[in-house]
């Protein structure tokens with residue numbers, strides 16, 4: 001269904017965003033549009049950084065403590081509306097302690113419930129925290145479509161500009177609301193940003209533009225809203241202050257070239273980063289395992 005929607009939306013997409021979007025748009029060829037862009041040209045280092053997770057990693061367990069998911073509202077000065085976000089607090093969450101925060105962004109057809117539906121971050125985190133494999137953290141899943149009607153309705157590609165506006169909403173409205181409503185460690189070393197597809201592009205664009213705010217950045221299967229590598233990181237030396245740059249993608253994903261291109265740039269500039277390539281496509285299981293490994297690296301010194 002998602003693929004169908006994307007297919008149907010493609011003609012409008014090219015006329016609407018072809019001029020403004022920095023990465024190449026899917027080309028329209030005789031015989032129909034090339035959904036999701038360029039053919040994948042694999043390189044020798046396009047390999048897994050992490051194994052397939054072991055069975056049960058995503059199963060809710062009765063023998064571990066559970067965190068909490070809650071849907072909250074905040075006033076968005078940027079959009080001029082009250083907006084919703086889904087917030088995970090870890091097991092035993094207490095105002096006696098302060099927690100690091102991961103801002104986790106959805107894809108072009110999603111909204112604030114998408115990560116919950118695709119990957120159940122609350123289950124992954126409860127299990128990992130119980131095993132001592134992830135730091136107790138707050139996970140904020142906002143709505144990255146910063147416009148008055150933020151539902152994924154109609155031509156979902158038409159809302160692409162609102163995904164760029166979300167930079168302001170995130171910095172001016174979302175983060176302050178979280179930091180006043182929850183017991184957080186409010187410095188860059190305790191703030192991470194990651195997302196899938198459109199949200200991966202947002203995470204790279206916003207993360208690198210705000211190195212003073214985020215020390216951990218992850219792009220999963222990042223979409224063509226991602227800025228070009230030299231725009232993301234014009235001064236590679238500035239990346240030395242980052243604790244983690246994570247890039248992952250499935251080798252069957254037609255958007256692969258975007259992640260691969262940024263990885264090649266980072267490699268050429270000798271900027272340390274994680275490059276995790278699976279054999280998957282552009283799909284929820286890809287993002288679930290990416291999140292599973294990403295959360296094991298953030299807020300830990302050995303990352």
Ligand code: FER
Nearest residue numbers: 107108160197198223224225
């Ligand atoms: C595009 C192809 C895919 C695009 C965005 C996407 C803005 C996003 C996909 C997703 O979020 O799953 O050309 O342009």
